[in-house]
Amino acid sequence: MKYIKLLFTTGVTLIFLAISTMASAELVFPSLSYRTGPYAPNGIQFADGYEDYFTLLNERDGGIGGEPIKVIECETGYNTEKGVECYESTKGQGALVYQPLSTGITYQLIPKVTADDIPMHSMGYGRTSAANGKVFSHVFNYPGTYWDAASIIIKYVSDQEGGDLNGKKIALVYHNSAYGKEPIRTLEELSKKHGYELVLLAVDHPGQEQKSQWLQIRRDRPDYVLMWGWGVMNQVAIQEAANIRYPMDKFIGVWWSASENDVLPAGDSANGYKAIAMHGVGDDFPIYEDMRKHVLDAGKAAGDGSNLGTVLYNRGMYAAMLAAEAAKTAQEIHDTRALTPSQMRDGMEALKIDQARMAELGLPNFGPEINVTCENHGGPGLGAIQQWDAGAKQWSLITDFTGADREIVDALIMEDSDAYAAENNITPRDCG
């Protein structure tokens, strides 16, 4: 009986070992999503796009480099504490890269991912100065940062005004949080350079009531209003702007105030609203044929398929594509199919995607070319302007992708990242 017990225990142990070995052969991508709570409408679209792209790779290509992909979803509710819990509970499962979709969670995870040697990708959000790869070895925010976005919007506004912003008044309506405050410093520096007056208008979470801010805009009559909002704040701001009859073509949001969710509730009055885009809009890309064939029609989509082609679905898909390309790069660098988080980090730091590759992926001209280096984790820092057509209920890009004012933005990144390095006793890496 004793020997039978021993044999049984050994057998069970061997089975568990075999299962765990099999599991570790998968490429694990955690999805820190929010499908519940006040920010769910945005979180669902992004999470669906993220998961569907990996499903497509599994179904069509058998994964990445022949290695199957496993997506672990963890609900954060856009809550920083829950986000950290999700990180702690999933990091031991072979997680290759984290994309928290929250600036608050990103800030909390920066020291943790660095200590745990797991990369984090805060795509167009999070701590802007993480673009300095010498200081932030495990944090990436390509293809662009908040400060790039602020600078590109000001450049666009300047072009609209014939290159002269002197004496103009620009208001920033921002979410009163770490996220919303990110562009302020850049806009202040740019105001010194271009001579415009900057008016700051904070909106408290969640942003359901903004009467005071829009009454002030009505009194001050700024030439342009910029918005750094998220969730219901965006919808209310666009509705209030329409109510006071502020010209929509002079109201420009960041790429997180740029989804269909933000403009549809305001109906026709949202017509002409603009926002900066980090990638293409709509579903007129070859990848969607494959997405419909292998994922949607096969009944394997994360959602009901109604989000395909929306701005945030596209962004989730884009984030997954960048992660998959980085994993492929890591496989090539380390000559292995199974990856560790550390190898994934190497892949992210060596990521290069040109337009030929974008076309191969079924996303021709969907986004700018990417060239990540040891020093530059922020990517090319390009953005285009998109505009809402309420009649057709669709966005369209009205400019080409253009760059930020590197003189201002890079100086700010260096200043902030150096301060972070000094505070945390980090010796910047030598990138050769």
Added chain:
Amino acid sequence: MPVELLNVIEVMLNGLMAGIMYSLVALGFVLIYKASGIFNYAQGVMALFAALTLVGFQTGQVPFAHLINVIFGTHIEYWSDGLNTFVAIILTIIVMVILAYLVERFLLRHLVNTEPIILFMATIGLAYFMEGLGDLMWGANIKALNVGIPSGGSFWWEDVTKTWAPAEADYYGMYIDVLDVWAAVIAILLVVSLTLFSQYTKTGRALRAVADDHQAALTLGISLRTIWVIVWSIAGFVALVAGIMWGSKSGVQFSLSLIALKALPVLILGGFTSIPGAIIGGLIIGVGEKLFEYWIGPLIGGATENWFAYVLALVFLMFRPQGLFGEKIIERV
């Protein structure tokens, strides 16, 4: 009139209108607290649930469509082009009455004679349950709500007030949102109806009797359970009105449940047991927070409204702990 003075009047006027919107939410809390002594944490979620249900009927959405599709592999989403707004409102009221019955049958009935804190905790559970149920029934996407109430700045009021400023001032005229004016009219009608109902109907008098003394009301043969169903139904109707007004501004989405946070200072200030108190409290909070934001906000970085409303309520609390119109409870041992 100097433009600066006109600006202050405009801020006050818009504060009054915002206050009315807060009062609409606070009214639901007062009704339930008055009749049963329960602080209904789920009132904000009830507004959300009512608005979700209304849009669902208006657009012809199939309830639980996502669940049905997952289980049966179907692709249904809508069962028709939708119902007429009036019919949709009536059906939503019926749903809120059914909800009130279910709350009494499965929650309150089992908690009679328990501590108020237990009842409060039960409503927290109810809030999370209803939020999940709303998500499952109607989905989490943002829905545009249009019940035909006009919105946007009033041209007429702008033209009238433009002439009050000196001609050289280039004054735009005062801004007032037509939707807010409608909300004010509806709130007045609601308060008058509720007052008439409680004063002049048999059920209303029974409600007041239960509110004054549960035990005495029971000895007179008033059914506590029936009264609770009626009160929760009325609170459900008030939640629907609040959901319509707030949902018309921002679309119907899950952050709508957070409007309850704006009602709390109103309740502290106006008193938990007074319907007029909810209105007056809302007006004071609305005007107070808007004036503070106008004068002091720019000096301290703005975004003062959320916390200032609570500070204002706390100041009142120091002098009148029962709120402006609340009943002073004296307990003797």
